[in-house]
Amino acid sequence: MPRNKDFDYDDKLKTARDIFWKKGYNATTMNDLVDTMQINRSSLYLAYGNKHDLFLKSLSNYIQKKDKQYTQAAKKSEEPLEAIRNVIYSVFESALQDNNCLFTNSVFELAxxxxxxxxxLQKQTLKAVALFDNLLKQAQAEGSFAADKNTLALAHFLVSGLVSIYNTHILFNDAKLTKQTTEILMGTIRM
Incomplete structure (x- = not known):
């Protein structure tokens, strides 16, 4: 009869996600993971696979968290441009609170x-682009955004701008500068 796990899978996955987040994939060792997750090596391999498998699961878990964040932020307003601003501002708040981003780290370290x-990363980026493109098209249809603007190109720019919010805060740890970066990004969706 197989032995039951004596740990919470999702809780330990979050712990692994956080160490990859802090140290990066390449700097994180299996010993770091075993020590931080507080499970033995064989349990880690049985539950999550090797380091790479665990990283992929951690990254997917982080992306699910970000999807939920974006969706909730967008739903705070029925006005499409305000919904976009809400998403952008939620990223600003996350950057200040978390002071890091596994997605951004992964783009620069592993992509x-x-x-x-x-x-x-591409799949998640395209999902965020589709969210923004949809909202921009809605704004065009209701006349609150210029009809001659290329919504898809702007959506790509906005998503890359989300990374710049984290980048600014990670490099300079300056809330005022990070907020200015956020406001400039939000300014790109004015009529």
Missing amino acids: LTDKEVSEI
């Missing part, structure tokens, strides 16, 4: 060298 990570 060029790890095909699986790159695919996850």
Whole structure:
């Protein structure tokens, strides 16, 4: 009869996500994971696979968290441009609170060298682009945004701008500068 796990899978996954988040994929060792997650090595391998498998699960878990954040922020307003501003502002608040971003770290550390990570990041980016593109098209349809603007190109720009919010805060740890970056990004969706 198989032995039951004596730990919470999701809780330990969050712990792994946080260490990858703080140290990066390459700097995180299996010993770091075993020590931080407080499970033995064989349990880690049985539950999550190898380090790379665990990282992919951690990144997917983080992305689910971000999806929920974006959706909730967008739903705070029925006005499409305000919904976009809400999403952008939620990223600003996250940058200040978390002072890091596993997505941003993964883009710069792994996107060029790890095909699986790159695919996850691209999929999430396109999902966020679709959210913004949809909202921009709604704003155009109701006349609150210029009809001649390329919504898809602007949506891509806005999503890349979300990364710049984290980038600014990670590098300078300056809330005022990070807020200014956020406001400039929000200014790109004025009529």
